[in-house]
Amino acid sequence: MTATLTASDIHAAAARLRGHVLETPCVPSRTLSAIAGCEVFLKFENLQFTASFKERGALNKIAQLSDAERQRGVLAVSAGNHAQGVAYHAQRLAIPATIVMPRFAPAVKVENTRRFGATVVIEGDTFDDARSYGLQLAQERGLTVVHPYDDLAVAAGQGTIGLEMLAQQPQLDTLVIAIGGGGLISGVATAARSIKPDIEVIGVQTERFPAVWNAMHGEHRDSAQATIADGIAVKLPGALTLPLIRERVNDVLLVGEDDIEQAILMLLEIEKTVVEGAGAVGLAALLKHRARFAGRKVGLVLSGGNIEPLVLAEIIQRGMVKSGRLARLRFDVRDVPGALADVAALLGKLGANIDEVQHQRAFTTLSVERAQIDVVVHTRGAAHIEEILAAMRADGFRAERVG
Incomplete structure (x- = not known):
């Protein structure tokens, strides 16, 4: 059965x-x-x-090992959370742990796994490559494999x-x-x-x-x-x-x-x-x-x-861009001293907080006496952006949202 x-x-x-x-x-x-x-x-x-949650399954598996299996140690192949769960509970129970992680594993997860006392082996460009290597290593060293999911004790x-x-x-x-x-x-x-x-x-x-x-x-x-x-x-x-x-x-x-x-x-x-x-x-x-x-x-x-x-x-x-709380606005202005200051002053009065400014002369299709100013601003949302654009246009600026 x-x-x-x-x-x-x-x-x-x-x-x-x-x-x-x-x-x-x-x-x-x-x-x-x-x-x-x-x-x-x-x-x-x-x-x-x-x-x-991964430490639940890892601990349930490790807790059922025989004394001989505990002494030899465990091995897991994981790109992240399972690795940390196995490493932490193996360390807590004084069981040697080897963790094979693929090269793309997030750095935060690799470092945490090392911090929990495991021997970390980075191997393979894909998870399948890492798994093949890990299973071979476990067989050679007599280690018990703690599978991330395909094990009823883990599940x-x-x-x-x-x-x-x-x-x-x-x-x-x-x-x-x-x-x-x-x-x-x-x-x-x-x-x-x-x-x-x-x-x-x-x-x-x-x-x-x-x-x-x-x-x-x-x-x-x-x-x-x-x-x-x-x-x-x-x-x-x-x-x-x-x-x-x-x-x-x-x-x-x-x-x-x-x-x-x-x-x-x-x-x-x-x-x-x-x-x-x-x-x-x-x-x-x-x-x-x-x-x-x-x-x-x-x-x-x-x-x-x-x-x-x-x-x-x-x-x-x-997310801030999608919700309109961060926006890139573009202004076409006369290229004269003080133009940038005028744009900044009006944005400040309208409640927009400037995050980034790019003042463009060469890389633009505008005529030579004009300049393009791209400004990334913090706003209160999409409706606020429309208020800002309307006020800037009313003040004589050519203004549009570009991002």
Whole structure:
């Protein structure tokens, strides 16, 4: 008989994890609920010590090793959060850990993994290359492989999130869960259905990595090279997890890169919490597929918060541009002394805060007696920009928004 994942496996995992991982809060968000048109409850797994749910599955697997296996050590192949989860709990239990990470792994995740005492091996331009190398290394050294998702002990550990969510918010009728390889959603769906058999479990993938969506919908969309949701950039679902998803998950939805960026920014602004791309796809799905969730009580897992600061900074800036709080304005002025000062003075009176100025003479099609001034300004939004442009034009300036 094929091994499967049961509710008792997840309850056993919960007993092993108790006191060693944080029972994270699951709380309602009034603001997000009003925006999304359904009752939204957030499970803050980004508050775990390694800032990700992944340590649940890693610890459940490691805790069941024999003494001989512990002595030899463990190996994991991961681009990020799983690596940190394995490294941290292996260090805590005095078990040697080797982590193989591909060359594209985010620097913040590589450094954190080293900080947790693991031996980090950077190998392979793709995740598959890194995995092949890691499996060979494990075989040569007799190390136990802790798979990021395709292991029932790992999936059982992740499933403890489902037990906690329904204990904390019993009224939930829908769970929206990110899918990479499928360990998280397999565990959560198993746990949730054991408590509430009619609960709806919806998976979310990115349009760039739609492997499980393909399997559920009979489609054949190709995977891309990269996504902002790098934690779920998996080209093939697990051999153990895919049958569980088919059996226990109602549907899988797709979201785009813009949807994910918007969700990251909303969580930062509204909930004051930092979430990486994979952790924001649940909210992205609520906003993109609004009608699907209207009036429901929806639980989202903010699965991780390990995002590169520069990436986060870029998302914030792009979000400000989209909302009109950051804009590039262009002015065509007479090329005379004081013209730039006049533009700046009027912008100041209109409440626009100048961020950047570019004064252009050579690289423009304007006649030689005129100059082009591009100004990046902070504003209060799109309506404020229109007010600024109207006032500048009324004052005799040729003005337009160019970005």
